[in-house]
Amino acid sequence: MNTKKTWITEIAIAAGLCFCGAAMADVATLAKTCDGCHGADASMPAIAGLSEFYHADQLFFYRDEERPCADATSAGGETTNMCAVAADLSDEEIEEIAAHYAAMPFAPAKQKFDAALAATGQAIHERDCEVCHTEGGSNAADDSSILAGQSMAYMEMTFGQYGAGEREQPDPMKKKIDTLSDDDVKALLHYYASQQ
Ligand code: HEC
Numbered sequence: 001m002n003t004k005k006t007w008i009t010e011i012a013i014a015a016g017l018c019f020c021g022a023a024m025a026d027v028a029t030l031a032k033t034c035d036g037c038h039g040a041d042a043s044m045p046a047i048a049g050l051s052e053f054y055h056a057d058q059l060f061f062y063r064d065e066e067r068p069c070a071d072a073t074s075a076g077g078e079t080t081n082m083c084a085v086a087a088d089l090s091d092e093e094i095e096e097i098a099a100h101y102a103a104m105p106f107a108p109a110k111q112k113f114d115a116a117l118a119a120t121g122q123a124i125h126e127r128d129c130e131v132c133h134t135e136g137g138s139n140a141a142d143d144s145s146i147l148a149g150q151s152m153a154y155m156e157m158t159f160g161q162y163g164a165g166e167r168e169q170p171d172p173m174k175k176k177i178d179t180l181s182d183d184d185v186k187a188l189l190h191y192y193a194s195q196q
Pocket residue numbers: 030031033034035036037038044045046047055058059068069070071072073074078079080081082085097145146154
């Protein structure tokens with residue numbers, strides 16, 4: 001008997017890891033489900049290019065119902081939401097699907113924006129947000145999502161959730177967000193939309 005192999009197996013079992021491969025959906029099949037909504041219309045957030053860390057975190061939040069979930073209908077006609085989607089995912093599947101999308105380039109949405117509002121938004125971003133959302137909010141390596149070129153409809157919904165206290169945010173960010181007027185938020189939305 002190969003003792004070394006046995007140790008590894010025992011350590012894996014003790015750590016709760018599973019190398020058995022049972023019931024693990026392959027990533028390509030999973031991604032087909034995701035793509036039925038993401039990228040299908042302008043109200044859906046773009047997920048390709050998000051950092052693996054940020055993406056996996058969000059899926060854990062949805063699975064634990066720590067982030068609000070909006071109902072949506074996929075291109076195939078199925079209505080569901082992210083809490084239900086994530087409820088079916090194992091930890092391993094979450095890590096794998098997050099890595100899958102992190103390896104893809106982010107595609108900024110082609111959307112309309114007002115140039116004057118975008119300029120005002122840029123100044124607010126540079127004052128309050130750039131410290132964490134670097135390069136105008138386009139740097140996935142911040143592990144704080146990508147704001148630049150994200151769907152404006154999705155971003156508007158997200159600011160609404162932050163304003164209503166429905167979605168958690170880091171304390172230093174909340175301090176900044178809570179000082180923004182409705183006009184400031186509108187300007188920020190146009191700034192992020194202007195980065196294409
Ligand atoms: C039925 C449509 C639908 C399906 C299927 C779906 N999503 Fe979503 N997803 C949404 C909607 C709508 C939102 C934004 C609203 C919300 O937070 O509930 C969202 C939000 C997200 C976010 C948050 C984006 C951000 O910037 O924070 C991630 C990450 C995500 N989905 C990943 C996935 C993955 C991975 C899959 C496949 C395993 C998937 N989604 C399947 C509709 C869907």
